[in-house]
Amino acid sequence: MMNIFKPLVLTTAICSTVPWGMAAPTAGTPAHMRWQANGQIESGQLRRKIDLRGITAGLQNGDGLWLAGYRKNRAGEFVPMVVLVAPGLKNAQSWPFKNSVQQFFTFEHDLYALDIAGAVFLRAGEKWQNSRLAFKPGSSVVWAQDFLIACRPTPDSREPLWRGSCYSPQKKWEVMLDWRDKQPVKCGQWLVAVEAFSPPVALQIDPENGKVVKKVVLKQDWAGGCGIKF
């Protein structure tokens, strides 16, 4: 079963209790590996700190734990990096990326990395190569079963550069949606999104064609998940 790991929202406290990220491993992978945004990795009793900070995405598969974050280069600049930490935490490989990677996802048994420009890279052997997939900047994949659906939020500036939407490159549809913080989710056979109105409006969307099949006004803010009753 494919798992998509959502970007971790950082919360920092004076006592530095940095939350752990953990992606439920794909089938056949070893024990859970978990990570903190500051590069601390754990697997069972094993611990290791890698040279990676601001970790924004993680996914565990048979290769180990894939992480995306930043590392300082020789010029003193923080550059986007993807790191693979092998099971047992002994080995770590890294790859520089031109743009920040915000999500790893698997689709049709392949591993992909999606960056903030919307470019998608395919894991091929020891390399990351350009893939045939491409999304709009700022998108995240929310559906990767038989076909892909990606969504990007309406930016929260006074005059947003674009309007949020969900879309499927394979099914060739796009539905404009004013969602902001809470990413749309796959709930059974439907895509569920909540528009950030006051009050919020939840939409049940047919993933085959992007049509809104049901709409309900929520009495309170949506916490995420599939608990909305349509």
Add this chain to the structure above:
Amino acid sequence: MELHFYPRQHLLVVRNGRAIIGKFEAWGGPANIVLHPGAMREEPTWPGAYVIANAVPYHTPSWKWSRIKWGTRLKDMGDDVQYQLPNGVWASVGKDMGISYISIRALTLALYGKEFIPKTWVFNDFGPIAIRWFKDSNQNRVLDRNERLSGQMFHTTPANEAQFARKLPVKMTGSHGCIHLKPDQRDKLFAIGAFKPKTIFVIHRYDEYF
């Protein structure tokens, strides 16, 4: 000197008596109120006779990216951006503004075509400087206690500032009621003294033409 804004024509005229000193492109709000559920409404740039009050680097708690003044010094920490407070102390953009490191990198990519953390804050929705005006009820050209600054103002946008910095065509768009200016024309208007406090400023009706 007087300023005259003709909203339909996207035109700001600077006059000195009968002489036209200059004409500048300026975009205001729509002719009628437009409501957007969950988003800021668009309203006309309200016609009337006003007086220029001042020009300030504007910041407001109402908009996340506008809580920090344009030009505030920044430091790239690799997982957060720090901004410098007026007393020189460095504070966290992530903690104080709820703006994540990756979203700052994403916005520079969208605005400047490449991902980086700038040395100064270039994301304030009101640009480097906002020119404020008020309704002068007693015509003394002074902002008295019973008079209020308009919530509308002249300003540039982060997108237009980025286009100008990149030497790209500056694409103007309508506003929610404020008056958008091109960055170089804003500078020219300052240079000719158009935004001096106490300058008369007339916003014409949407059916009036120059």
